[in-house]
Amino acid sequence: MKTAVIVFPASNCDRDMIVALEKITGHKPHIIWHQDEEIPPVDLIALPGGFSFGDYLRCGAMAARSPVTTKVIEHAGRGGNVIGICNGFQVLTETGLLPGALMRNESLKFVCKDARLRVENNDTPFTNAYSEGQIITVPVAHHDGNYFADDETLKALEGEGRVAFRYVDNAGQVTQASNPNGSRNNIAGIINRRKNILGMMPHPERLIEDAQGGTDGLGFFQSMINAIN
Amino acid sequence: MTPKITQDIKWNNNVNITPALVKEHGLSDDEYALCLKILGRTPTLTELGIFSVMWSEHCSYKSSKLHLKTLPTKAPWVIHGPGENAGVIDIGDNQALIFKMESHNHPSYIEPYQGAATGVGGILRDVFTMGARPIANMNALRFGAPDHPKTRHLLSGVVEGIGGYGNCVGVPTVGGETNFHPSYNGNILVNAMTVGLADQDKIFLSAAAGIGNPVIYVGSKTGRDGIHGATMASTEFTEDTEEKRPTVQVGDPFTEKLLIEACLELMSTDMVVAIQDMGAAGLTSSSVEMASGGGVGFAFNLDMVPQREEGMTPYEMMLSESQERMLIVLKPGREAEAKEIFDRWDLDFAVIGVITDTGNLTLTFKGEVVADIPTQPLADNSPEYDRPWIKTAPKADLNAADVTAPQDMKQALLKMIGSPNLCSRNWIWQQYDTQVMADTIQKPGGDAAVVRIHGTDKAVAITTDCTPRYCYADPFEGGKQAVAETWRNLTAVGATPLAITDCLNFGNPERPEIMGQFVGCIEGMREACIALDYPVVSGNVSLYNETNGTGIHPTPAIGGVGLFNDSSKMVTIAPKAEGEVLILIGETKGHLGASLYLDVMEGREEGRPPPVDLALEKKNGDFVRVQINDGSISACHDISDGGLYVALAEMVMASEIGMDITIDNGNTPLHAYAFGEDQGRYILSVSPEHRDEVLRNARAGGVTVQIIGKTTGASLTLTAADPISVSELVGNHQSWMPDYMSID
Numbered sequence: 001m002k003t004a005v006i007v008f009p010a011s012n013c014d015r016d017m018i019v020a021l022e023k024i025t026g027h028k029p030h031i032i033w034h035q036d037e038e039i040p041p042v043d044l045i046a047l048p049g050g051f052s053f054g055d056y057l058r059c060g061a062m063a064a065r066s067p068v069t070t071k072v073i074e075h076a077g078r079g080g081n082v083i084g085i086c087n088g089f090q091v092l093t094e095t096g097l098l099p100g101a102l103m104r105n106e107s108l109k110f111v112c113k114d115a116r117l118r119v120e121n122n123d124t125p126f127t128n129a130y131s132e133g134q135i136i137t138v139p140v141a142h143h144d145g146n147y148f149a150d151d152e153t154l155k156a157l158e159g160e161g162r163v164a165f166r167y168v169d170n171a172g173q174v175t176q177a178s179n180p181n182g183s184r185n186n187i188a189g190i191i192n193r194r195k196n197i198l199g200m201m202p203h204p205e206r207l208i209e210d211a212q213g214g215t216d217g218l219g220f221f222q223s224m225i226n227a228i229n
Numbered sequence: 230m231t232p233k234i235t236q237d238i239k240w241n242n243n244v245n246i247t248p249a250l251v252k253e254h255g256l257s258d259d260e261y262a263l264c265l266k267i268l269g270r271t272p273t274l275t276e277l278g279i280f281s282v283m284w285s286e287h288c289s290y291k292s293s294k295l296h297l298k299t300l301p302t303k304a305p306w307v308i309h310g311p312g313e314n315a316g317v318i319d320i321g322d323n324q325a326l327i328f329k330m331e332s333h334n335h336p337s338y339i340e341p342y343q344g345a346a347t348g349v350g351g352i353l354r355d356v357f358t359m360g361a362r363p364i365a366n367m368n369a370l371r372f373g374a375p376d377h378p379k380t381r382h383l384l385s386g387v388v389e390g391i392g393g394y395g396n397c398v399g400v401p402t403v404g405g406e407t408n409f410h411p412s413y414n415g416n417i418l419v420n421a422m423t424v425g426l427a428d429q430d431k432i433f434l435s436a437a438a439g440i441g442n443p444v445i446y447v448g449s450k451t452g453r454d455g456i457h458g459a460t461m462a463s464t465e466f467t468e469d470t471e472e473k474r475p476t477v478q479v480g481d482p483f484t485e486k487l488l489i490e491a492c493l494e495l496m497s498t499d500m501v502v503a504i505q506d507m508g509a510a511g512l513t514s515s516s517v518e519m520a521s522g523g524g525v526g527f528a529f530n531l532d533m534v535p536q537r538e539e540g541m542t543p544y545e546m547m548l549s550e551s552q553e554r555m556l557i558v559l560k561p562g563r564e565a566e567a568k569e570i571f572d573r574w575d576l577d578f579a580v581i582g583v584i585t586d587t588g589n590l591t592l593t594f595k596g597e598v599v600a601d602i603p604t605q606p607l608a609d610n611s612p613e614y615d616r617p618w619i620k621t622a623p624k625a626d627l628n629a630a631d632v633t634a635p636q637d638m639k640q641a642l643l644k645m646i647g648s649p650n651l652c653s654r655n656w657i658w659q660q661y662d663t664q665v666m667a668d669t670i671q672k673p674g675g676d677a678a679v680v681r682i683h684g685t686d687k688a689v690a691i692t693t694d695c696t697p698r699y700c701y702a703d704p705f706e707g708g709k710q711a712v713a714e715t716w717r718n719l720t721a722v723g724a725t726p727l728a729i730t731d732c733l734n735f736g737n738p739e740r741p742e743i744m745g746q747f748v749g750c751i752e753g754m755r756e757a758c759i760a761l762d763y764p765v766v767s768g769n770v771s772l773y774n775e776t777n778g779t780g781i782h783p784t785p786a787i788g789g790v791g792l793f794n795d796s797s798k799m800v801t802i803a804p805k806a807e808g809e810v811l812i813l814i815g816e817t818k819g820h821l822g823a824s825l826y827l828d829v830m831e832g833r834e835e836g837r838p839p840p841v842d843l844a845l846e847k848k849n850g851d852f853v854r855v856q857i858n859d860g861s862i863s864a865c866h867d868i869s870d871g872g873l874y875v876a877l878a879e880m881v882m883a884s885e886i887g888m889d890i891t892i893d894n895g896n897t898p899l900h901a902y903a904f905g906e907d908q909g910r911y912i913l914s915v916s917p918e919h920r921d922e923v924l925r926n927a928r929a930g931g932v933t934v935q936i937i938g939k940t941t942g943a944s945l946t947l948t949a950a951d952p953i954s955v956s957e958l959v960g961n962h963q964s965w966m967p968d969y970m971s972i973d
Contacts, residue, residue, distance in 0.1 A: 009575065010486045012399025016667040035573075049665075051397040054483025110392045110660045141396070141662040203664070211670045211681070211796065 001228050002042040004030040006072065008063045013049030013086065013203065020205035021046065024221040034066045043228045044081045045072055047088030049141070049203060059102060059144045060090030069095060081125055081224065082197045086142055089189070089199030098192055098199045099157070100149035105142070106182025112141040114213070115180055115202055117165040117188050118172055124191050125227030126198040127164055129219040135172050136216035138165075138202035140180050140188075145201040147183035147190075157190055165189040165200055244274045254281035260612055267606045275543045275592065275600045280607070282457070282510035282548060283517060286772050289611040292738035293770040296751045300765045301758045306727055307766055308429065314355045314506065315425075316766025317432060318728050320792050324682065325429045326689055327361040330369070330422035330732040330788040332771035336477040337419040341386025346394040346480040348421045350552055353398065354506035357489050358555065360433040360496045361425025364666060365680045366395050368405035368421050369693040369732065369786040373414030375649050375969060380409070383417050385970060390480075391421070392660040397482035398489065401669050402661035403678035405693050409649045412701075415776030420732040422788040424691055426682060433496055435505040435515075436522035437558045437584055442502055444516075444527055444582040445564070447571050448488050448554035452537035454478045455511070455550025465737055465775045484553040484576070491574040492555060500567050502558040513547045515556045516590055521608035529582035531594040543592055543599040558584065618744035624702050627822035627836025629901035638903070638950035641830060642874050643961045645904070648829045651871050652965040674883065675801050676721035676867055677791070688796035690724035692789050696870070697782035699838035702823040704746045704783055708753025709841045710908065714869060715789025716761050720850040721867040721911060723798050723857035724791030726761065731768035731787055736780020738772045746783040747772075754785060760843035763789075798858050802866040803884035804914035809863055809940040811888060812923060815849050815910030816933045817873065819894075819901030825871050826904035839906050846909040852932045853911050861923050864914035872904040874947060876912055878958055881945045885955050889946045890938035899949055914940060 003021045007014045014031070021029045021044075029046070032039050039045065053062035063069065069091070076082045076097055084092040092098040105111055114137050119130040130136065149157065157163055165188040169178040174186045181201070189200025204217030244250075251261045254277055264272060264280045272280065282288055290297065302310035308325055309317040315329035333348025353363050368391055373380045384407075395402045400423070437444075455478035495501060503523065505515045512534070520527045531543050537551070559567055564580055571578035585591065590607075592600040635641035645651055658673040670688060671679035677692040694714040700707025712729060719726040731754065736743040758764055774781045793799060804811075821827055822836025856862050864884070868876045873892075881888055894902035915923050920936075927934035944952040 010397065010399075010483050012397070012486065012665055016665070019667065050399060051483065051486075054397065054481070056483065109389070110396055110662070112396075112662050112664065113659050139664055141664060143396070206664050206667045212664075212667060213670075213672075 001025045001044060001225050002027065003044045003046060004032050004039050004042045005046045005048055006032045006034065006068055008034045008052035008066060010052055010054055011048050011050035011087065013205065016205045017046050017048040017085065020208050020221060023208065025225065032068060034068050036068055039071045039075060044083065044224055045075055047084040047091050049086030049088060052087055052091065058094065060087060060094040063091045064094035073097065076197055079194065079196055083126065084199040085203055085205065086201055089201055090144065092197065092199040097197050098190055099153045100147055102144050103146040103148050104144050105146050110143040111180050113139065113180065115140045115188065116168050116170060116178060117202060118168040120163045120166050121161040124164060124195050124198065126220060126223050128226050129222040135168065137214055138204050138216055139206050140202045142201055145181040145183065147187045149184060154184060158185065160193065162191050162193070163187055164191050164198055165202070246271050246277060251277065254278065255285060256281055260284055263610065263612065267603060267610065273599055275547055276602055278544050278548050279513050279600060279602060282513055283607055284611050288510050288514055290770055291612045292614050292616050292772060293733070293747065294613050295615055296748055299751060300755050302764050302766065304728065304762065304764045307764055310764065310766045311768060313434060314358050316728060316730055317359065318766060319429065320687060323429045325427050325432060326424055326790060327356050327359050327427055328422065328424040328730055328788065328790055329355050329767040330420050330693065330730045330786065331355065331769040332732050332734060333419045333421065334416060334734060334771050334774055337387055338383065338417050340477040341383045342390040342393065343477055343479050345387040345390030345419050347478045347552055348419050349391055349394040350480045350482065350485050351508050352421045352423045353400065353485060354508065356423040356425035357492060358433065358504050358506040359427065360431045361427035362493060363400045363423050363425045364668070365424045365678065365691055366400050366402040366421065367678065367691050367693050367788060369695065370405065370407045371413045371418040371697065371784060372409050373417065374411040375409055377414045381970060387419055388657050388660050394480055394482045396662040398486045399665050401663050401665050403663055403669055403680060403691065404673035407654055407657060408697065410697065410782060412782040415779065416774040416781050418734050418774065418781065418784055420786045422693060422730060424689060424790060431496065433501060433504050435503055435519050437503045437519040437525050438523045439502055439558065440525065440584055440586045442561055442584045443559050443564055443580045444584065445557040445559055445567065446534060446554065446579045446581045447557060447576055449481060449484050449551055450535040450537035450577055451541065451546055451549045451554070452551045453541065453545055453549060456545060456548045465773050478550045478552050480552050487574045487576055488553050488555065491571050491576055494570050495567055500559050500563040502560055504555060504557045507554040507556060509550065511548065511550045517604050517608050519556060519558065520590055521604040524588065526585035526587035526589045526591065526604065527582055528585045528591045531592055533579050533581040535577040535579050543594045616738050616744045617741045618748050619741045620745050621704050621749055624835065624837050629819045629821050629898050632821050632827060632901065633831065634898060634900045635830060638947065639953055642878060642950065642953065645826065645829055645871050645875055646878050646958065647961040647965050649965060650825060651875060653963045655963060656966040656970060670796060671722060671799060671801060676718040677724065679722055679796065679799050681796055686795050688793040688799065690719045690722050690791040690793065692718040693786055694718060695784055695786045697784045698823050698834060700746070700750055700783040700785065702836065702838045704749025705753040706838050706840055707783065708750035708785055709757040709843065710838065711785050711787045712754050712757035712763065713761065713841045713843065713846050713908065715787045716763055717850060717867045719789050719791035720854050721865045723800050723854060724793050725854065726763055726789055726791040728764050728766045729787050729789050731765055731785055733768065733770045734774050734781060734784040734786065735772050736775040743780050750783055750785045757843060761847060800857050800862055800865050801883065802880050803864055804880060804886055804940045805863040807886055807941050809914045809916055810920045810936055811890070811938045811940065812913040812915055813910065813935050813937045814853060814913060814927070814932060816907060817902055817905065817910065818907050819897040819905035820907045821901050821905050824904065824906045839908050841908045848930065849909045849911065849932055852927060852930050853913070856913065856923055856926065861915060861919040862913050863916055866912050868910040868912065869906065872906050874903040878945060880912065880914065881955060882958050882962055886940045887942035887944040887955060888938055889941050890948060892937050892948050
């Protein structure tokens with residue numbers, strides 16, 4: 001699987017994503033600086049976490065208007081796979097590739113902790129290595145992860161199986177206490193209608209080795225390899 | 230007093246230097262006489278400003294130097310000790326760890342978010358300016374009493390500021406410590422530590438060299454923020470402290486992140502001769518340190534300094550503490566190549582001067598020389614004081630029999646673990662990105678944080694510790710204990726302790742009793758460093774932590790760093806399974822003097838602190854470390870604040886596995902045995918097949934050891950106490966801080 005990681009000024013999970021992709025695919029990803037005008041042909045483009053351009057405006061708003069982002073949009077338009085993790089998810093909503101918005105956490109505070117996620121749809125290129133309903137642990141670390149969409153959008157997301165991951169408690173139940181940021185319907189990650197774009201707030205790239213406290217993030221990357229081969 | 234300089238004077242460098250103006254700049258008569266002698270004439274206003282900040286307590290260490298010199302700083306693994314931007318130690322394979330802890334106390338009290346944020350930014354720059362990529366941040370925080378009206382606001386702002394900066398730059402904040410005590414009501418402490426990783430053949434120092442080489446300014450533009458910040462940090466607070474808000478700098482972590490990447494990229498080439506961040510006293514101290522360190526002069530054209538505001542004067546430019554700026558000496562002819570890197574990162578890049586052979590810092594502005602100071606005497610002949618000090622009077626011993634036993638042991642333990650100084654710090658840690666860089670293998674909450682050396686089997690263990698109530702009761706024992714506790718915490722995860730950085734926070738050194746606390750703590754630290762072969766490689770002193778004549782508890786915060794060659798050997802405080810055997814290492818005498826039990830249960834702060842027997846400390850610690858590295862131990866926890874029962878409760882909460890404990894307290898009152906804070910102790914959790922081996926090894930090494938119980942069930946069952954369920958423990962431990970912070 002050929003991959004590319006886009007680096008914006010103050011992306012800061014780019015290395016983690018590069019390390020994870022290289023470890024899992026066996027190939028070093030292309031590293032694309034935000035001013036680069038071309039992205040080589042790849043199977044997957046990853047928008048990593050961080051604070052692109054400092055996120056002094058709405059998170060991801062500046063990055064969504066970077067020259068390279070038009071190339072990401074073209075890639076997605078051709079049916080190419082795109083993932084956006086954390087800040088990358090914020091960029092994807094700012095470009096309109098994914099619906100909704102990531103608002104400030106309900107607590108108004110940054111939150112970093114292990115979240116329990118339920119795999120809501122395993123029939124996607126990003127989740128097929130998990131079983132449906134599987135409970136996985138993936139860390140969150142964000143200030144603006146409170147997913148919001150209007151009722152109509154939410155209905156479409158739910159009805160079309162486009163909620164990929166949802167925050168749940170240890171027993172797999174959707175509860176307020178297990179929602180780290182106030183997201184509507186405890187949504188942690190969504191996909192587009194064509195199922196080639198995924199955005200999620202949690203960081204699967206941080207949990208791919210036992211030493212990191214678990215390997216629940218591996219399935220995410222394995223899914224993409226499965227989908228492409 | 231911060232000088233109150235009128236707009237007129239600021240604009241005019243040809244101002245008359247009056248005795249009143251000199252006094253406003255904080256220079257004593259003797260210091261000003263020395264200034265006149267060095268210059269051979271009356272200083273200009275800009276020069277007076279430069280002398281004032283360079284000779285401030287914060288920059289010159291004039292009250293502390295004499296005593297700091299007594300600390301041990303050498304070991305075969307020390308590459309650079311104190312004197313550089315940060316300490317450097319050898320971790321093998323041509324790799325080095327570069328680290329330091331620094332205070333940002335005064336600004337954080339005035340403006341907690343920006344004060345703490347820029348504290349993190351400043352310490353990051355101290356580390357990456359030496360060529361290291363920062364891999365972990367830590368902190369040591371002290372706040373006033375929870376019921377003080379400012380505490381909630383300060384805690385909230387400081388934690389958000391640390392997170393806001395560290396999270397954005399993408400360096401994990403992996404832990405730290407937080408205490409509350411009324412002595413910090415008027416002066417909180419915000420001590421930030423950064424650990425970085427560099428190749429040993431790519432370490433950069435600040436000494437300038439090469440006559441004619443260009444001197445480059447990179448990073449943010451210079452504004453009027455932070456002027457005289459160093460001077461502010463060198464005086465006591467009074468009622469008009471609020472007026473000092475403009476002396477606090479404003480941080481921009483986005484620019485810092487770009488600056489880290491651009492500087493590391495530049496340093497991966499062969500263009501750099503020397504590099505120095507602009508920290509306290511900004512352009513002044515960075516240029517003076519670089520020039521005097523290299524025995525050369527600098528000639529700057531201040532018109533070339535990138536400026537954020539119009540009409541800035543030389544005085545303002547030299548004293549500004551605007552953040553995210555660096556000064557670099559390049560090899561000749563490499564300017565264009567270097568500029569290309571900074572252009573790509575959208576950072577200002579300006580050639581502001583050259584190296585000269587005059588030995589002077591010569592500043593021109595609009596074609597006129599506004600300052601011309603010999604840098605060597607400015608840096609090296611700075612005042613040094615042997616301030617009078619009196620030894621802290623020893624406190625009387627406290628007899629355990631004079632401390633009331635609790636009516637209900639279970640309720641006592643629940644009260645202890647739910648008290649402000651022992652409760653969970655989750656509310657704080659969750660606001661820090663503890664995992665970015667994906668190498669954090671022990672998160673906050675254990676004895677030490679552990680971060681892998683990327684791409685290797687090695688890992689660094691980091692801890693910050695100090696017990697100020699011990700230091701207050703007995704500075705010598707407290708200083709010893711602070712060092713020993715870091716050593717113990719690194720040992721308890723299985724790491725080999727290598728070196729420390731210190732952040733020495735004290736009151737007004739002009740008061741002999743405060744100076745006595747300082748001298749006592751240094752003596753204790755020195756003794757512990759020598760006994761544990763654990764040198765000081767960097768540090769910082771923060772004095773005048775005092776408001777209206779009341780000083781803080783003496784707080785020599787210690788940042789300890791240890792190494793794993795094989796990080797898979799690491800243990801945590803969480804037992805792995807039921808049926809493990811719990812073994813207590815070290816002697817329990819039931820020392821309740823200066824303990825948290827005394828404070829929490831009786832509201833008393835009395836008695837001597839527990840003495841640290843350094844030979845025993847070393848023996849017990851070395852034994853524990855060997856057992857961990859042999860793979861015989863499944864979990865380990867040192868016993869510190871709150872004593873044995875609190876440590877056991879922490880292990881239960883971490884593992885969510887209960888324990889059945891039976892202790893033999895002999896003639897010691899049970900509550901003293903349970904909550905006494907005797908030093909040099911650990912609890913080991915050992916699977917049954919390793920039990921005999923560990924006991925045998927302990928006895929062979931002369932280590933005091935006893936079996937106190939086993940892991941079992943879902944409750945902590947203690948001698949003379951009703952069983953306490955895991956959920957009850959966790960509930961009590963977790964609730965205090967979120968409840969406290971949710972009150973408006």
